[in-house]
Amino acid sequence: MSQNIVIVGAGLAGLLAASHFKDARVIDRMPGPTENHTALLRFRSTAVAELTGIPFKKVRVQKAVYSNDRVMSYASIRDQNLYSLKVSGGVSARSIANLDACERYIAPDDFYQQLVSKHQARISWGVEIGASIKSDCAIVSTAPMSVNLAATGMESTFAVPFKFDKSSIQVSRYKLAAPSDVYQTVYFPDPDLNIFRASITGDNLIIEALCDGNGANSSDLNLDDLNVALYSFGLEVKDLDIASFSFNIQNFGKMVDMPKADREAIMFELTHAHNLFSLGRFATWRNILLDDVVSDIKTIDRLISASAYSRRLIALK
Numbered sequence: 506m507s508q509n510i511v512i513v514g515a516g517l518a519g520l521l522a523a524s525h526f527k528d529a530r531v532i533d534r535m536p537g538p539t540e541n542h543t544a545l546l547r548f549r550s551t552a553v554a555e556l557t558g559i560p561f562k563k564v565r566v567q568k569a570v571y572s573n574d575r576v577m578s579y580a581s582i583r584d585q586n587l588y589s590l591k592v593s594g595g596v597s598a599r600s601i602a603n604l605d606a607c608e609r610y611i612a613p614d615d616f617y618q619q620l621v622s623k624h625q626a627r628i629s630w631g632v633e634i635g636a637s638i639k640s641d642c643a644i645v646s647t648a649p650m651s652v653n654l655a656a657t658g659m660e661s662t663f664a665v666p667f668k669f670d671k672s673s674i675q676v677s678r679y680k681l682a683a684p685s686d687v688y689q690t691v692y693f694p695d696p697d698l699n700i701f702r703a704s705i706t707g708d709n710l711i712i713e714a715l716c717d718g719n720g721a722n723s724s725d726l727n728l729d730d731l732n733v734a735l736y737s738f739g740l741e742v743k744d745l746d747i748a749s750f751s752f753n754i755q756n757f758g759k760m761v762d763m764p765k766a767d768r769e770a771i772m773f774e775l776t777h778a779h780n781l782f783s784l785g786r787f788a789t790w791r792n793i794l795l796d797d798v799v800s801d802i803k804t805i806d807r808l809i810s811a812s813a814y815s816r817r818l819i820a821l822k
Contacts, residue, residue, distance in 0.1 A: 508780075508809060511637040514647035515628050518785030518798050520620040522645050523627065524557045525802045529645070531624060532632040540617045545690070545704045545711050548610040552799040559619055561610040564688040568604040571693050571737040578604055580692065588694035591715070592701050592759050593792075594670065601692040609688070611706060638779065643809045647785040650771060657779045659771075669790060670761035673716035673754055677726040680749035681708045681740075691737040699727055703734040710738075710745065716754060726752070762791045782808060 512522045515533035523531050547566065548554070554561040570580045570588075580588070580601045588601045613619065621628070634656040637644050646653050651669050654660045685708040693700050699714040712726060712734050735741055762768075768790055775781040782805045783789050785798055793801075 508643040510643045512645045513634045518647040523624045531628045536631045538621045566688045568690045584694045644781040649787040650790045672759045676753045677712045678751045679710045680746040682746045700730045
């Protein structure tokens with residue numbers, strides 16, 4: 506039996522869902538389009554391009570690590586663990602572990618704006634998630650898991666409160682002054698540096714830094730960090746178009762994955778008690794790529810159409 510579908514969130518994950526659920530209504534608490542994701546955005550497959558109908562550019566990405574004042578083509582175990590601790594507060598496998606050159610797909614600079622334009626007629630701005638909690642609706646929510654729990658009144662359902670560990674990041678972007686068409690990333694595991702990753706994507710330099718520690722909460726990038734990032738690419742300040750500088754703080758920049766059992770318990774109850782389907786890294790509180798969101802959307806589509814019994818079988822797969 507078909508259901509009315511409401512998508513909560515008009516960010517990238519929500520607009521990907523809108524590309525799949527073509528009759529769904531989209532709501533967002535913001536008063537208008539807000540591009541929160543300004544950090545590095547590369548894709549491992551063409552799945553997102555195929556879903557949205559927006560062409561991506563296939564590129565070859567080179568990677569390196571800056572450690573002990575040297576740029577190297579491999580990351581030691583020490584570098585890998587330091588980097589993981591730096592960005593997640595724990596020791597886990599991160600992308601720094603594999604520095605082999607690889608193929609990636611790059612969305613156009615106005616990717617978010619194109620998605621908003623495609624779905625604008627279906628988006629209602631300035632609407633809170635609570636307005637979508639209705640018995641006749643299936644809710645596909647990209648809101649943070651804590652928000653979904655509060656909106657459904659499930660905060661007190663579980664005996665032990667869940668932890669939603671996260672940290673903000675600051676993202677600085679510059680245009681390069683000279684013509685450039687390379688795709689490169691350098692990782693910075695050193696805990697004394699606020700920057701943890703810098704990338705050149707075409708003619709854009711994107712520098713990502715932690716917002717906690719050493720006072721890195723200002724509206725600008727620490728000059729020492731900027732010089733280290735530039736040095737790792739063989740560049741200097743004179744190689745930047747300073748007038749192109751932009752800066753953004755992403756409040757949900759880094760998160761610590763919650764235990765799988767806890768995550769699945771919450772998502773199960775949200776789905777079966779409130780017909781709410783969690784989508785995206787914030788709603789599922791795990792570090793995933795937008796490529797993964799595409800496959801998750803297909804699973805949600807199957808769950809929405811399934812009976813209660815079938816939903817249990819799908820969830821077990």
